[in-house]
Amino acid sequence: MREKLNYIIGGAGALLLILALWFFSNPMRTARVQAGFLGLISPFLKQGSSLQRYYVTKKEGLKKLEDLEKEVTQLRVVNKELSATNQALRGMETENNRLRNALGYRERAVFQLMPARIISRDASTWYQKIIIDRGSEELIEPDQAVLTESGLVGKTTNVISAHSAQVILISDENCRVSATVEGTREQGIVKGERAAKAGLPTIGLGFLSKQAPLRAGMTIYTSGVGGVFPSGIEVGKVDTFRLRELDAYATVKPAVDLTTIDDVFVVVSNTK
Numbered sequence: 001m002r003e004k005l006n007y008i009i010g011g012a013g014a015l016l017l018i019l020a021l022w023f024f025s026n027p028m029r030t031a032r033v034q035a036g037f038l039g040l041i042s043p044f045l046k047q048g049s050s051l052q053r054y055y056v057t058k059k060e061g062l063k064k065l066e067d068l069e070k071e072v073t074q075l076r077v078v079n080k081e082l083s084a085t086n087q088a089l090r091g092m093e094t095e096n097n098r099l100r101n102a103l104g105y106r107e108r109a110v111f112q113l114m115p116a117r118i119i120s121r122d123a124s125t126w127y128q129k130i131i132i133d134r135g136s137e138e139l140i141e142p143d144q145a146v147l148t149e150s151g152l153v154g155k156t157t158n159v160i161s162a163h164s165a166q167v168i169l170i171s172d173e174n175c176r177v178s179a180t181v182e183g184t185r186e187q188g189i190v191k192g193e194r195a196a197k198a199g200l201p202t203i204g205l206g207f208l209s210k211q212a213p214l215r216a217g218m219t220i221y222t223s224g225v226g227g228v229f230p231s232g233i234e235v236g237k238v239d240t241f242r243l244r245e246l247d248a249y250a251t252v253k254p255a256v257d258l259t260t261i262d263d264v265f266v267v268v269s270n271t272k
Helices: 002-024 027-108
Strands: 112-120 129-132 145-147 152-161 164-169 176-181 187-192 203-208 219-222 234-243 248-254 263-269
Touching: 129 152, 176 203, 176 234, 203 234
Parallel strands: none
Antiparallel strands: 112 129, 112 263, 129 164, 145 152, 145 263, 152 164, 176 187, 176 219, 187 203, 203 248, 219 234, 234 248
């Protein structure tokens, strides 16, 4: 049985060999078969080529997308750096303008001013007292007016050391300032209010006559009475006006933002 199978396999092999020799002996017949075979597999080759191009295109697109994402991330970082730099430059410009204004005010002032910087401020007395970096070495004494180019801040009360002194602010009820209202002959006393609204410093002008022709927005200046504060320093503007039992009273919006001041001037002499 096995021998028969071997004969059959051998015969089939020989037959295939004879057919192959016969087939390849004719070039035209070989060419036609090759052409038919190529035509048969051509769609599959084209499909494979299309798939390859699609894969390559997608891969390149993904690489470009990754590059774009990296570029966007880098641009965001650069943008943040530029924004921070811009803000810093704006802050420096604002500070420079403020110092220029302060210097110009010092040059224009009719009294002698000593520049000072706030070096200490207690949260519990934020609207009452500050400590400045000028003291006995700079001829600072108690009861000297303290101001900025915008208006009155307060007065010195205690010389702590050679280079430090305490200043009481006009928002403190213990600081009293003789003042006058622009365009009128009214005079009164400015002092801080005990109950400040919303925690903000407020001051009031009392001892006005009931006939005082005051209205919101009118400017209040120091009158010079008492000798501590030179006349003509802006204190603030009238906010509200009301009559009381014995006099009239105006709430005043301070000319100086007492919550954010950093630098001040001390009036060391009423004349230059």
